[in-house]
Amino acid sequence: MGELQNLMNIFINAAFAQNFVFIRFLALCSFVGMTTSMDNAVGMGGAVTFVTVMASIISYAVYQFVLVPLHVEYLQIIVFILTIAVFVQLVEIYLKKAVPSLYRAMGIYLPLIATNCMILAVALLNVTEEFNLLEATVFSFGASIGYVLALVVLAGIRERLSYAETPSILRGYPLIFFIATFIAVAFMGLQGIAR
Amino acid sequence: MRNLIDILKNGILKENPVLIIMLGLCSILAVSTSVINALGMTLAYSFVLIGSEITISLMRNFIPKTLRVPIFIVVIGSFTTIMSLLLQTFLPDLNKALGIFIPLVVVNCIIIGRVEAFSSKRTVAESIFDALGMSLGYGVVIVSIGAIRELLGSGTLLGFQIFGLSYKPALFFILPPGAFLTIGVEIAILNKILSKPKKKEGSK
Numbered sequence: 001m002g003e004l005q006n007l008m009n010i011f012i013n014a015a016f017a018q019n020f021v022f023i024r025f026l027a028l029c030s031f032v033g034m035t036t037s038m039d040n041a042v043g044m045g046g047a048v049t050f051v052t053v054m055a056s057i058i059s060y061a062v063y064q065f066v067l068v069p070l071h072v073e074y075l076q077i078i079v080f081i082l083t084i085a086v087f088v089q090l091v092e093i094y095l096k097k098a099v100p101s102l103y104r105a106m107g108i109y110l111p112l113i114a115t116n117c118m119i120l121a122v123a124l125l126n127v128t129e130e131f132n133l134l135e136a137t138v139f140s141f142g143a144s145i146g147y148v149l150a151l152v153v154l155a156g157i158r159e160r161l162s163y164a165e166t167p168s169i170l171r172g173y174p175l176i177f178f179i180a181t182f183i184a185v186a187f188m189g190l191q192g193i194a195r
Numbered sequence: 196m197r198n199l200i201d202i203l204k205n206g207i208l209k210e211n212p213v214l215i216i217m218l219g220l221c222s223i224l225a226v227s228t229s230v231i232n233a234l235g236m237t238l239a240y241s242f243v244l245i246g247s248e249i250t251i252s253l254m255r256n257f258i259p260k261t262l263r264v265p266i267f268i269v270v271i272g273s274f275t276t277i278m279s280l281l282l283q284t285f286l287p288d289l290n291k292a293l294g295i296f297i298p299l300v301v302v303n304c305i306i307i308g309r310v311e312a313f314s315s316k317r318t319v320a321e322s323i324f325d326a327l328g329m330s331l332g333y334g335v336v337i338v339s340i341g342a343i344r345e346l347l348g349s350g351t352l353l354g355f356q357i358f359g360l361s362y363k364p365a366l367f368f369i370l371p372p373g374a375f376l377t378i379g380v381e382i383a384i385l386n387k388i389l390s391k392p393k394k395k396e397g398s399k
Contacts, residue, residue, distance in 0.1 A: 023371050025225035029304055032217055074280065077298045078272035085268060117221050117302045121295055128295075169387045173217065177379030184372035 007138045010131075014142030017191055020118050021150035022184040027118035031150060032176060034109075041155035045148035047109040049141075051091070052119050055084045056140035059123040060133055080123045088114045118147060153183060199324045206328020213336040214385050218304040222296045223337050224374040230353050233341030234334075235289040236296065239278050241330035243300050245323065246274040248314040252322035255315050267310050268301075275301040305329060340377050344368045 020026045027048075034044040059080050067073050092110045095103040113119065122143050126136040157179055166175060212218050226236045250270050251258075258266055279297050282290040290297060300306070309329055314322035345351055348368030350358045367373050 025221050025371065025374070026299075028220040028224065029218060032220065074276065077276050077279065077301055078269060081268055081272055081301050082265070085265065115302050115304055115307065117299050120302050121299060124295060124298055169383050169390070172386070174379045174383035174386065177375045177382065181372045181375040181379065184375055188370060188372065 007135065010135055010139050011142040011145075012193060014139050015146040015149070016187065017193055019146045019150065019187050019190075020121070020143050021147060022180065022187040024121075026121050027116050027147060030112065030116055031154065031180075032173070034112075035151055035155040035158055035176075038152070038155045038159060041151040042148075043105060044109045044112075045144075045151050047113060048116060048118070048147060049144035051084075051088060051110075051113050052122055052144045052147075053137060053140045055087055055119050056122050056126060056136055057133070058087060059083050060126055060131075060136050063127055076124070076127065081120055084119055084123070085114045118143065150183075154179065199320065202321060202324045203328040203331075206325060206330075207332045207335065211332040211336070212305040212309075212329055213333060214382055216305075218308065219333065220378075222299065222303065223333075223340065224371075224378060226293050226296055227337050227341040227344055227374060227377075228348070228369050229345045230338060230341045232289070232292050233337045235286070236293055237330065237334035237337055239282065239293070239297060240300055240303070240333055241326070242278050243271065243274045243303075244306050244309065244330055245326040246277075247271045247306060247310055248322040248326040249319060250274075251310050252314040252317060252319045255317075258315065263311070263315065267307055267315075271306055271310070272301050305333065336381070340374070340381065343377050344373055348373060 014020070018024055021028065021031050030044060030048075034040050062079060062083055063073075063076065067076060067079060088110055092103075095110075122140045126139065129139075131139055154176070158176070161175065161179075170178070206212070210216065213220065213223055222236055222240070226232045247267075247270050251267065254266075275298060278300070279290075282293075282297060309325060313325050317325070342352060345353075346357060347365050349364045350356060350362040365373075368377070
């Protein structure tokens, strides 16, 4: 069992077998709210991927170099959420000044990200699973890929669905959840591919 | 007093945080595999919501406008930490079953939304009733989903056999897809009930 195989395993587990949206039920607010069009889904997905990976690395460093030496591990919830909120704020300020074009594309998604539960969940799971820095990075990247996949799939189906004739009581949220049911069944089939 | 009752009712029906505003879905779907888990999650959630709303309402005249969001986060985070430590000590089994969703109460959109929209502007009494109403609204949804999933998925309610031993449980409802299906059906039924009086608008 090589190191590379271990990392592959973590990645596949995070992205598919334990998909963060369909199997672990995280980040459902944005899954329902941000998939009205493909552009929204891709923009949100890109922004979340960047923030999740960076926040995972930063929170790992904060935990190892601040919380553990001071023996205040029980403060991790407050410290992690504040770290993520500050990081998102800094990214927003930086993008506004330095890369205005990217800010216009990504800016509206950033305030929503601080309360995206997937990012905090990844930071906390890194601690409970006792990952090292490399493993934590791979895990957070895998989680984000799974999230982007879920958003893009649902946005694609919803774009088609808006032209379809659907029963009026199912219109809107009920249909979204029925579609999610079928996709989740498909993801259940991937359970066996990782350890 | 009438006003307070209205605030309470508002949380359960008209502004039901889950089925109408579509917030806080993650914990609802993830831990509603049984009624016990659903009740435990409601308890944990109401503790944080009531505590935060009272605290923010007491401090509402001292919080500078520009710093309000970080202060809200610290208050909610503190109550979440207290609740998580209490559960670890007194109810370790429940804590294990709810898992990651205990610390994730801190990013529950309903709590920060209510604190920002309601208790940072209202009196303590109104805030308590708002928190109670919102907690009940959350509890009704999560417990009803938990009851349906437990009944169909393992043939029990609160651990008691309902359908008898010959019933073959539909494991589907305990697994993740079952949660999506159950909440989809619940929202569809609610839509049907709410759309009846104004039929013309709904049929366009």
